[in-house]
Amino acid sequence: MLKTIFGFTALAALVVGTSLPRSTGADDPPKPEELPEYPLLDKKNTAKAVTPDEKTIVAELAPDGDKKKIVRIGMICEVCLREGALEQFLCKKGTKEHEAIVRIDQDAEMVHLALLAAGAKVGTPTQFVNAQTGCPEFKAATGSKVNVSVHYKHKGKLHTHPAQDWIWDTKKKAPIEHTWVFAGSQFIKNPDDPKAKPFYGANSGDIFSISNFPYSTLEMPVQISKDEAQLTYEAKTDKIPPLGSKVWVILEVVAEKK
16 A cells, blocks of 8 residues: 555656746746945045935035035835836835835935935925815925936946936826926824824825825926826836836935026
8 A cells, every 4th residue: 555655656746747847937037136336426425324224315425615515315215116007206115116116115204304405495295275265276396306316237237317217108108207396295293192293294105206196205396197197107117127126216406596
């Protein structure tokens, strides 16, 4: 009896070993790209961490006489979506990864504070209702313009370009053409605990938005409804590195014209 059992076991192992196709690696998902070194604008500049974890957000400092000034902000982010419709560009980890290309493992308020330190002036998020009349009325987001770029490795090369190149307008067959402004989200008080620290609205996921949300840190100052965003904008898959890749999202505040 035992011989029969062992015989069938050996035969089964032989059949499985010869009939099942072996993985060639061709169908395996591509490996995430590692984070490249932060790309300083000038070799005289330095990058200094400004978050409690001492790594996720850095300020690029340039000599300015006897002092130094912040010329750019760099954020370590992770690719969380390469295909599909978009409503966000950047979300907080654990929130809206299903509709954002990259995510950041950091309090969104830290992004807000870094932009203030870089000289950005906070404006107002999109408004959908006239506060005086209570009637529906769209008012675009305001605030300092902020150029957003990405720096990353992909297919053996380094790439740096506007973040908009990853957001494809399916109707115009071109990258989205709008620039972000520092809308600044909103600080929401806890009605049950007035003494508690207010909640920074963008921590719900709307850090850098494409469609209009009232809690975005950065928003595009044009009318883009949630439905319109889903029908119009999608991730430019061929330009985006594999899921899980670490990338630099770089912010540069546009100086106001005098």
